[in-house]
Amino acid sequence: MPVTEQQGAKEDQPALDLWSLRKRQFLRKPVAVVATGFVGFMILIAIFAPYVAPHSYTTMFRGERLRAPGSEFLLGTDNLGRCILSRLIYGARISLSVGLISVGIACSFGVVLGLSAGYFEGMLDNVIMRIMDIMLAFPAILLAMVIIAILGPSLYNLMIAVGVASIPSYTRLIRGTTLSAKENAFVEASRAVGAKTPTILFKHILPNIVAPIIVMATLGVAGAILSAAALSFIGLGAPPPTPEWGAMLSASRNFIGRAWWMFTFPGIAITSVVLAINICGDALRDILDPKLTNR
Amino acid sequence: MTAFILRRLLMVIPVLLGVSIIVFSMVHLTPGDPAEIMMGEGIASAEVLARVRRDLGLDQPLHVQYIDFISGAVRGDFGTSYRTRRAVIDEVRERLPITLKLILPAIFLATLAGIGLGIVSAANHDTAIDAGTMVAAVVWVSMPSFWFGILLIYLFAVHLGWLPVAGSGGVRYFILPVTTLAMQGAALIARLTRSNMLEVLGQDYIRTAHAKGVSERTVLYKHALRNALNPVLTVVGLRLGAVIAGSVIIEQVFALPGMGRLLIHSIQGRDFPAVQGLILLLAFMFVVTNLIVDMCYGFLDPRIQYS
Numbered sequence A: 001m002p003v004t005e006q007q008g009a010k011e012d013q014p015a016l017d018l019w020s021l022r023k024r025q026f027l028r029k030p031v032a033v034v035a036t037g038f039v040g041f042m043i044l045i046a047i048f049a050p051y052v053a054p055h056s057y058t059t060m061f062r063g064e065r066l067r068a069p070g071s072e073f074l075l076g077t078d079n080l081g082r083c084i085l086s087r088l089i090y091g092a093r094i095s096l097s098v099g100l101i102s103v104g105i106a107c108s109f110g111v112v113l114g115l116s117a118g119y120f121e122g123m124l125d126n127v128i129m130r131i132m133d134i135m136l137a138f139p140a141i142l143l144a145m146v147i148i149a150i151l152g153p154s155l156y157n158l159m160i161a162v163g164v165a166s167i168p169s170y171t172r173l174i175r176g177t178t179l180s181a182k183e184n185a186f187v188e189a190s191r192a193v194g195a196k197t198p199t200i201l202f203k204h205i206l207p208n209i210v211a212p213i214i215v216m217a218t219l220g221v222a223g224a225i226l227s228a229a230a231l232s233f234i235g236l237g238a239p240p241p242t243p244e245w246g247a248m249l250s251a252s253r254n255f256i257g258r259a260w261w262m263f264t265f266p267g268i269a270i271t272s273v274v275l276a277i278n279i280c281g282d283a284l285r286d287i288l289d290p291k292l293t294n295r
Numbered sequence B: 001m002t003a004f005i006l007r008r009l010l011m012v013i014p015v016l017l018g019v020s021i022i023v024f025s026m027v028h029l030t031p032g033d034p035a036e037i038m039m040g041e042g043i044a045s046a047e048v049l050a051r052v053r054r055d056l057g058l059d060q061p062l063h064v065q066y067i068d069f070i071s072g073a074v075r076g077d078f079g080t081s082y083r084t085r086r087a088v089i090d091e092v093r094e095r096l097p098i099t100l101k102l103i104l105p106a107i108f109l110a111t112l113a114g115i116g117l118g119i120v121s122a123a124n125h126d127t128a129i130d131a132g133t134m135v136a137a138v139v140w141v142s143m144p145s146f147w148f149g150i151l152l153i154y155l156f157a158v159h160l161g162w163l164p165v166a167g168s169g170g171v172r173y174f175i176l177p178v179t180t181l182a183m184q185g186a187a188l189i190a191r192l193t194r195s196n197m198l199e200v201l202g203q204d205y206i207r208t209a210h211a212k213g214v215s216e217r218t219v220l221y222k223h224a225l226r227n228a229l230n231p232v233l234t235v236v237g238l239r240l241g242a243v244i245a246g247s248v249i250i251e252q253v254f255a256l257p258g259m260g261r262l263l264i265h266s267i268q269g270r271d272f273p274a275v276q277g278l279i280l281l282l283a284f285m286f287v288v289t290n291l292i293v294d295m296c297y298g299f300l301d302p303r304i305q306y307s
Helices: A002-014 A018-029 A031-046 A084-120 A122-136 A140-151 A156-167 A167-181 A185-190 A197-233 A245-255 A259-290 B002-029 B034-039 B046-056 B062-076 B090-124 B130-143 B145-159 B172-201 B204-211 B216-253 B259-268 B272-300
Strands: none
Touching: A018 A031, A018 A259, A031 A084, A031 A259, A084 A122, A084 A156, A084 A167, A084 A197, A084 A245, A122 A167, A122 B002, A140 A156, A140 A197, A140 B002, A140 B216, A140 B259, A140 B272, A156 A167, A156 A197, A167 A197, A185 A197, A197 A245, A197 A259, A197 B145, A197 B204, A197 B216, A245 A259, A245 B145, A245 B259, A259 B130, A259 B145, B002 B062, B002 B272, B034 B046, B034 B172, B090 B130, B090 B172, B090 B216, B090 B259, B090 B272, B130 B172, B145 B216, B172 B216, B204 B216, B216 B259, B216 B272, B259 B272
């Protein structure tokens, strides 16, 4: 009997598959857990904004301009008498969707271009990477400004501009990882058994390079939110009355001596969301990519 | 080495050509007729528009227009601003010094503060100083620079009244903008310097140096720092672009009449000659600084082989 008991004990030891190992590593990082919880909370707020916000984000309350934070308006009102808390809540929708959609754009182009450049090499690689070099000759925000100058300022063009401007960095990363991933024996094996090229690319290579892409995309969302806020701040984002956090900060500049709440709360909103996403990204990097040290 | 420099210089040419093609295409990719944008939509008569098109060379085939554009740009002629009717290059010449007064000290400050904080952090590894510096660095990286600028204005200009709120003038006007522009770079450089120092400090030759009785200071500054700084230089180089781009936003925060503010006004006013000239110049500055950084590696780290 003791023998079976021992065997039973062995089976109780969880077979440490990759994902439960990663989950454990994650739970051992309390700061990352809190940050992830905060991001989740912000996503819920963004989705349920109409139910959470005390007021509409456009209603201008008469005689309530530049009201300090109090019981009626928890975070005060702006120069037009609009509830800042409600605007921040609706603004979460904008910032998060700009972040996600622009990273989605950058990632999908980056995956297609990077995979093809890395896998086929040669002429195609050369053409793609030289175009990327040219795009990288502009600092990213400047490239986004070029795109907005062409398309005109609007919320959708902001997403496109921020997304397109970061295509080159994704392409570079994915090309590099593809170059090393395709040297694996299983790639050669699947080619030998006659797998089609798209199958090799998307079923064999892509899953193997997905970890660094996830890390980069997570940190990319934070970067995209910052870029979008900066572009809105200088008036190249969504037009008023869109409650974009950067645009709210821009409006606060003229009332800096009179209404500290106008510039304090949108700034806290941007910083806390970006910080939380950055912490998640750093944690993901530690967990998914043990080769990369946390810098 | 010479061969490397030559090849690196040659590689810049296609990149600059590509940049010029993108910038040139801006006018033609924009929905709407450039002549009409210049004269104000729906105002000018057909004859006036035709004359404007002829004056601007818009009736020429594209390749002729491009050659005109590029040969002008090489001579510093970017055309006439739609808004001010002045030569773009004259506008730039007025504003470039302000932008340089912002960018150059900011790069210097970011590098100095970043490396300094990184060394302090690494030398005090696993203490409260280290933890505090690194937490501050993470928060700083996540903070929008323009918000940091607004906070500085509130504290030092509005509340304490020590410095001017905005505008341009003597050195006092540049203290807050330069600090704001430097802070994100400083945070990134501090993080990187720290992690490189820690990596280098864990190596055998550092233990050897300690063992033979070299003082802590000498180990830190002479043995470790030198080897830790090379990757940092890469980041400083990459930050140059961020600083050039960031200056556009910081000029807006502090109402500094530099190139960035002109660029924003030009984009908003659909003033294409000005946008083209400014973007071309900013991209050129970026490409050239990257080139210089690349070349510096060889001098700083003789181990790098230029093959």
